[in-house]
Amino acid sequence: MTDLKTTDLTEAPAKISVTAAGALCWRVSQGRLELLLIHRPRYKDWSWPKGKLDSGETNPECAVREVEEEVGVRVKLGIPLPTIHYQVPSGLKEVLYWAAKLDKATPKPDGKEVDKVRWSTPEEAAELLSNPSDKEPLAALVKAYENGDLETYPFIVVRHAKAKPRSSWTRAEGERPLAATGLRQALAVCRLLASWQPKRVVSSPWLRCMQTITPYANSQKSKIRTVEAITEHSAHRNPQKARSAIEYLLDKRKSTAVCTHRPVLPQVIKVLRDRLPEELAEQLPSRDPYLKPGAMLVCQISVKNPNRIVSLEHFDAYDD
Numbered sequence: 444m445t446d447l448k449t450t451d452l453t454e455a456p457a458k459i460s461v462t463a464a465g466a467l468c469w470r471v472s473q474g475r476l477e478l479l480l481i482h483r484p485r486y487k488d489w490s491w492p493k494g495k496l497d498s499g500e501t502n503p504e505c506a507v508r509e510v511e512e513e514v515g516v517r518v519k520l521g522i523p524l525p526t527i528h529y530q531v532p533s534g535l536k537e538v539l540y541w542a543a544k545l546d547k548a549t550p551k552p553d554g555k556e557v558d559k560v561r562w563s564t565p566e567e568a569a570e571l572l573s574n575p576s577d578k579e580p581l582a583a584l585v586k587a588y589e590n591g592d593l594e595t596y597p598f599i600v601v602r603h604a605k606a607k608p609r610s611s612w613t614r615a616e617g618e619r620p621l622a623a624t625g626l627r628q629a630l631a632v633c634r635l636l637a638s639w640q641p642k643r644v645v646s647s648p649w650l651r652c653m654q655t656i657t658p659y660a661n662s663q664k665s666k667i668r669t670v671e672a673i674t675e676h677s678a679h680r681n682p683q684k685a686r687s688a689i690e691y692l693l694d695k696r697k698s699t700a701v702c703t704h705r706p707v708l709p710q711v712i713k714v715l716r717d718r719l720p721e722e723l724a725e726q727l728p729s730r731d732p733y734l735k736p737g738a739m740l741v742c743q744i745s746v747k748n749p750n751r752i753v754s755l756e757h758f759d760a761y762d763d
Contacts, residue, residue: 460534464506465493466543482559488573503638514550518543524580595743596698597639604628604737606651617649628737631761633658641700656702685710708733
């Protein structure tokens, strides 16, 4: 099994002065793996596309934005790669990386921060990289490729955003809407999901779930498929039916985002635990509430080995 866990941040000094994110863009050309390197004239170095987070931006959003700004390509993130740490004048810098497959897109340098781009084999990249720590995510990517687990698709579980309190709601529970904070969280969920661009959008038909996932569905011009089995009431009456609904979605082998409720999450997590290797299963939330409102679990599933979930990430939502 490919070990795709990122660097243990407990091994690094606690004080991080700069956080950045980026991606190792890859393709297979004429049967060989190639990586996209960028040359930065300011530093006269070869590196991976990356950059510092903007205010209020999540790490995945930053990684996607930086690739687009530096080489003109909008990527979908794949497996997470090791986080690296190194010293800069302001202190300790951490850079989070993901793999990102490029098929037909033609990367072009922005002409400012980047003046040249180059497709290189892993061996060539290792020789050209100016920062020795940049070889760590490269090694993890190559290992995943050799194990047949580099090309993946996402399966993303979203807990609906913050809803109006139950205590102040007198109408049908399925009609309880998002609070004002929840509506803002739904927009943040939309931006974060766009980092992986899941094609299939699934939701409990209850209003607060639909309001959470609709901004993303609209942005992708996708229809929302509703599943009654993952509503609170249905999952309480028949937990097995809720689990079967999630298993069915996983078995469809398509990139998917599914939005459901806190009381349903234990059933979702049971299904994921059965499909995760032990070292990743241990990272699943184990206590109520499992996920905060608007938070998500991102699983990457191997295209070549579709019964294999090869990475697991947990992202909390924007909260004001």
